[in-house]
Amino acid sequence: MPAWLRRKKAPAVPKAEQPQELWQDEEPSAESAEEHAGSPAQPVFDQEPAEPLLSVRGVERSFDVGAAKLRVLKGIDLDLYPRQLIMLRGRSGSGKTTLMNLMGGLDTPTKGTIHFRGRPFHDWNDDRRTEVRRRDIGFIFQAFALMPLLSAYENVELSLRMAGLPRSEWKARVTSCLELVGLGKRMHHRPFELSGGEQQRVAIAKAIAHRPSLLLADEPTAELDSQMAAQVMAVFREIVARENVTICMTTHDPTILEVADHVYEMVDGVFVANR
Ligand SMILES: Nc1ncnc2c1ncn2[C@@H]1O[C@H](COP(=O)(O)OP(=O)(O)OP(=O)(O)O)[C@@H](O)[C@H]1O
Numbered sequence: 001m002p003a004w005l006r007r008k009k010a011p012a013v014p015k016a017e018q019p020q021e022l023w024q025d026e027e028p029s030a031e032s033a034e035e036h037a038g039s040p041a042q043p044v045f046d047q048e049p050a051e052p053l054l055s056v057r058g059v060e061r062s063f064d065v066g067a068a069k070l071r072v073l074k075g076i077d078l079d080l081y082p083r084q085l086i087m088l089r090g091r092s093g094s095g096k097t098t099l100m101n102l103m104g105g106l107d108t109p110t111k112g113t114i115h116f117r118g119r120p121f122h123d124w125n126d127d128r129r130t131e132v133r134r135r136d137i138g139f140i141f142q143a144f145a146l147m148p149l150l151s152a153y154e155n156v157e158l159s160l161r162m163a164g165l166p167r168s169e170w171k172a173r174v175t176s177c178l179e180l181v182g183l184g185k186r187m188h189h190r191p192f193e194l195s196g197g198e199q200q201r202v203a204i205a206k207a208i209a210h211r212p213s214l215l216l217a218d219e220p221t222a223e224l225d226s227q228m229a230a231q232v233m234a235v236f237r238e239i240v241a242r243e244n245v246t247i248c249m250t251t252h253d254p255t256i257l258e259v260a261d262h263v264y265e266m267v268d269g270v271f272v273a274n275r
Pocket of ligand 1 (some may be wrong): 063067070090092095099
């Protein structure tokens with residue numbers, strides 16, 4: 001684990017400590033950093049506010065499999081606060097994705113409550129949850145989910161279009177997001193012209209473009225080699241520091257756990273430890 005990648009208070013990855021090769025051909029620009037640091041749209045919390053961003057209480061989720069009931073989550077409690085990087089760790093089948101789907105409002109629990117910024121996701125219908133999701137939650141998946149015929153720029157722009165942001169804001173926001181993930185010079189490349197790590201960074205830019213307060217990432221480094229995974233984790237720390245986002249991600253990779261503010265270990269649908 002390189003020293004520059006270890007967990008720190010914001011800014012978690014100080015520029016001076018980042019090795020030059022972090023971005024193979026470029027670094028996020030100084031202007032971009034200043035723009036992010038000074039923007040009134042990105043308030044900075046000096047202390048953890050009392051109210052969690054997301055609160056999960058006594059959550060259970062079962063699925064009907066033929067005549068049987070499969071109990072996947074068996075009583076989960078979890079609070080996510082603003083500006084945290086949280087990891088869920090556990091073996092395949094332990095229930096991580098099932099929990100992420102519930103946190104992102106893609107599914108509802110069989111039992112228990114989920115409040116996202118005070119809104120009762122467990123009670124709301126899909127339309128209401130979708131509306132909140134569209135505005136305030138971003139998703140990143142293992143496979144990068146980019147449109148293959150669109151450039152990096154157009155892929156990020158598409159997410160702003162879908163989020164309903166005014167057209168006049170698109171160019172500045174797309175550019176600053178791609179610079180933030182170190183792809184300012186590759187904006188007009190299409191996915192097949194980018195490496196796996198670069199494609200994942202486009203997916204990150206796309207997921208944060210509409211300024212969500214929660215970013216959910218399911219195994220975002222699973223398809224990447226260790227150097228690319230480290231780049232993605234550095235981008236995550238940078239985003240938490242600059243964009244006022246909480247990131248919750250699942251992983252199998254023990255080498256990246258030190259980057260997290262908290263790690264929750266899941267075994268068979270319950271948390272067995274956290275640090
Ligand atoms: N819709 C569903 N219907 C039936 N079973 C399901 C459904 N969704 C998940 N499961 C089951 O729930 C269990 C947990 O799945 P989940 O995808 O949450 O695990 P995971 O920890 O994310 O695993 P992985 O690391 O492999 O992605 C698995 O046994 C899975 O087959």
